[in-house]
Amino acid sequence: MERKIRVLVAKPGLDGHDRGAKIVARALRNAGMEVIYTGLHQTADMIVETAVQEDVDVIGLSLLSGAHMTLFRDITKLLKDKDMRDVLVVGGGVIPEEDVPVLKKAGVAGVFGPGTRTEDIVDFIRKNVKP
Amino acid sequence: MYDKKELNRIKEKKIDWEKNRYSKLVRIHPERKDKFENLSGTEIKNIYTPEDIEHLEYNKDIGFPGEYPFLRGVHSTMHRGRLWTMRQFAGFGSAEETNERYKYLLEHGETGLSVAFDYPTLYGYDTDHLLARGEFGKCGVAISSLKDMEILFDGIPVDDVTTSMTINGPAAIVWAMYVANAENRGISKKIIGGTIQNDILKEYIAQKSFIFPPAPSMRLIVDTFEYGFKQVPRWNTISISGYHIREAGSTAVQELAFTLGDGIEYVKAAMKRGLDIDKFAPRLSFFFNAHNDFFEEIAKYRAARRIWAKELKKLGAKKSRSLLMRFHTQTAGCTLTAQQPEINIVRVTMQALSAVLGGTQSLHTNSMDEALALPSEKAVRIALRTQQIIAEESGVTDTIDPLGGSYYIEWLTDKMEEKTYEYFDRVEKLGGVISAIEKGFFQREIAESAYKYQREIDENRRTIVGVNDYKIDDKRSIPLLKMDEEGEQRQINRLEKLRKERNNSKTEKNLKRLRKAAEGDENMMPYILDCVHSYATLGETCDVLRGVFGEYVEPAIY
Numbered sequence: 001m002e003r004k005i006r007v008l009v010a011k012p013g014l015d016g017h018d019r020g021a022k023i024v025a026r027a028l029r030n031a032g033m034e035v036i037y038t039g040l041h042q043t044a045d046m047i048v049e050t051a052v053q054e055d056v057d058v059i060g061l062s063l064l065s066g067a068h069m070t071l072f073r074d075i076t077k078l079l080k081d082k083d084m085r086d087v088l089v090v091g092g093g094v095i096p097e098e099d100v101p102v103l104k105k106a107g108v109a110g111v112f113g114p115g116t117r118t119e120d121i122v123d124f125i126r127k128n129v130k131p
Numbered sequence: 132m133y134d135k136k137e138l139n140r141i142k143e144k145k146i147d148w149e150k151n152r153y154s155k156l157v158r159i160h161p162e163r164k165d166k167f168e169n170l171s172g173t174e175i176k177n178i179y180t181p182e183d184i185e186h187l188e189y190n191k192d193i194g195f196p197g198e199y200p201f202l203r204g205v206h207s208t209m210h211r212g213r214l215w216t217m218r219q220f221a222g223f224g225s226a227e228e229t230n231e232r233y234k235y236l237l238e239h240g241e242t243g244l245s246v247a248f249d250y251p252t253l254y255g256y257d258t259d260h261l262l263a264r265g266e267f268g269k270c271g272v273a274i275s276s277l278k279d280m281e282i283l284f285d286g287i288p289v290d291d292v293t294t295s296m297t298i299n300g301p302a303a304i305v306w307a308m309y310v311a312n313a314e315n316r317g318i319s320k321k322i323i324g325g326t327i328q329n330d331i332l333k334e335y336i337a338q339k340s341f342i343f344p345p346a347p348s349m350r351l352i353v354d355t356f357e358y359g360f361k362q363v364p365r366w367n368t369i370s371i372s373g374y375h376i377r378e379a380g381s382t383a384v385q386e387l388a389f390t391l392g393d394g395i396e397y398v399k400a401a402m403k404r405g406l407d408i409d410k411f412a413p414r415l416s417f418f419f420n421a422h423n424d425f426f427e428e429i430a431k432y433r434a435a436r437r438i439w440a441k442e443l444k445k446l447g448a449k450k451s452r453s454l455l456m457r458f459h460t461q462t463a464g465c466t467l468t469a470q471q472p473e474i475n476i477v478r479v480t481m482q483a484l485s486a487v488l489g490g491t492q493s494l495h496t497n498s499m500d501e502a503l504a505l506p507s508e509k510a511v512r513i514a515l516r517t518q519q520i521i522a523e524e525s526g527v528t529d530t531i532d533p534l535g536g537s538y539y540i541e542w543l544t545d546k547m548e549e550k551t552y553e554y555f556d557r558v559e560k561l562g563g564v565i566s567a568i569e570k571g572f573f574q575r576e577i578a579e580s581a582y583k584y585q586r587e588i589d590e591n592r593r594t595i596v597g598v599n600d601y602k603i604d605d606k607r608s609i610p611l612l613k614m615d616e617e618g619e620q621r622q623i624n625r626l627e628k629l630r631k632e633r634n635n636s637k638t639e640k641n642l643k644r645l646r647k648a649a650e651g652d653e654n655m656m657p658y659i660l661d662c663v664h665s666y667a668t669l670g671e672t673c674d675v676l677r678g679v680f681g682e683y684v685e686p687a688i689y
Contacts (some may be wrong), residue, residue: 009689013262013265014253016267017378023380023582039686054438056354066270067269071265074264115469115502119589
């Protein structure tokens with residue numbers, strides 16, 4: 001049997017807006033993926049540690065407080081330091097267009113803003129996750 | 132409200148109309164949908180007539196504004212006497228930048244202030260705390276001590292303008308900073324007016340900026356109630372909020388039911404302390420969301436007033452003032468689209484209109500750019516102008532509760548009340564509000580509704596203009612707010628200087644006294660005020676309480 005794609009949905013920092021993270025978590029689960037949801041208030045270390053423990057293929061970050069430039073990049077840097085380049089990182093939230101190329105360069109492969117269809121996130125993960 | 136004969140004639144005519152006119156046409160030209168449903172899942176009929184409200188007795192169930200059950204409004208003149216307070220929620224970056232924004236808003240006709248704090252402040256951390264990383268000033272202003280509060284209100288007449296502060300976990304401390312700042316400026320706390328949100332139950336349910344576990348949180352809140360009516364009598368010591376419950380994805384009915392349920396829980400907690408309901412109830416205020424379904428929102432505000440009046444009476448309130456539900460409204464942030472942001476102005480206009488028609492006491496209108504960033508000056512000015520157009524040009528303020536008596540509105544108001552009581556029963560069976568929170572009941576109900584709503588959009592069963600229909604290939608080009616990049620360092624320097632220059636032995640003594648009070652069962656407010664006056668920081672003061680009370684960790688449910 002083919003191994004299911006394993007996704008860690010994570011809420012970094014102090015931001016409490018969890019509507020999007022929960023919707024995406026459900027949508028990925030309903031699309032047949034294994035989803036682990038961290039809950040709120042995670043530091044970069046906690047998220048990466050969970051990713052290791054749970055042996056995930058994907059980390060999905062959700063942040064609406066505006067701190068994405070700091071916190072998303074903290075996480076991609078930590079992944080690089082730990083040589084976890086195989087893990088696909090995607091992110092979403094209130095993210096201005098001009099921040100997107102900077103985040104992509106830092107290793108956030110997909111950035112999904114408000115109004116994204118959940119199917120688009122599912123498709124992106126299926127296409128980009130490394131087998 | 133109708134005599135039997137007249138009602139029978141209407142019923143007969145309706146049967147005739149359904150059969151001979153309506154059904155015939157529907158057979159040839161089917162309606163756009165098989166079933167019409169509002170956002171709460173209530174089926175909406177093709178037409179409403181006196182038949183739908185025949186059970187209502189005008190004087191008992193509808194009544195007059197300013198009188199029980201307050202369905203038509205809390206004041207007898209409503210917006211004919213005084214317009215609502217135009218209060219834009221604002222805060223970003225440093226205290227200096229936000230102070231400038233407040234002055235800008237007041238210059239442009241805003242009539243009340245509303246403070247947005249950044250995440251570290253909401254969680255009771257100073258700007259230089261490890262967990263504050265990346266968050267400084269991002270979605271509100273950073274306030275770490277009385278020093279920052281002094282700068283935030285510099286040059287603003289706090290004896291004249293009222294201020295609402297969206298702060299919950301550390302509400303008692305931030306409120307103390309506001310009071311202390313007024314006192315230091317020679318303004319008596321007896322005359323300052325405003326609101327602290329201070330609603331921890333909806334934090335556990337939806338907004339999630341909690342610090343302490345439920346029991347000590349409730350104790351702190353009751354402390355502020357008691358201190359408030361005794362010492363700061365013009366202050367609303369709580370704003371029981373449905374706004375965030377709705378933003379997290381609930382329906383209008385859930386917003387109504389969960390918020391009122393929370394309200395009743397606070398009243399019971401204060402009564403358990405032995406406080407007189409007619410002393411504290413007049414200072415309870417509410418905060419609701421204004422979402423897209425125009426009539427459902429109006430019915431929600433009206434139902435809220437009637438239910439609250441009934442429930443407070445049941446709980447033993449005698450004074451008319453205790454039964455009044457006064458509320459603030461904010462248009463729904465979650466309905467704003469990042470696509471074609473200018474059309475958000477239209478959404479906000481309709482949402483704001485529903486709040487006004489529903490009899491709001493104050494209003495925040497969202498800015499068109501808020502799905503992208505914090506609002507720019509121009510965007511916030513347009514949002515404020517939207518309120519001014521409704522107030523000055525539309526004529527909707529000329530009579531009280533203009534939709535009262537509409538067959539549909541009265542039916543829907545009743546329906547929402549009925550569904551609210553069903554939720555009250557379910558929560559009661561779970562052992563009350565706090566027990567239902569610990570069981571994840573509200574969180575699951577909300578997540579369920581949020582997911583359903585998203586599915587409807589994803590599957591094109593619900594149209595969001597610009598998102599899943601009427602799309603254009605737009606490059607998001609409206610100018611966004613830019614923040615002062617040096618603000619964070621300035622704030623950290625200010626904190627370091629403060630910790631060096633204040634009378635540290637006095638600060639420490641006051642923090643120790645607070646710890647002792649927290650370990651006992653005294654009202655903590657006077658001790659908190661002493662800490663604040665001696666420039667203890669927000670983080671230091673919260674750390675003392677964290678040490679005594681511990682921290683709340685929520686179950687991660689999706």
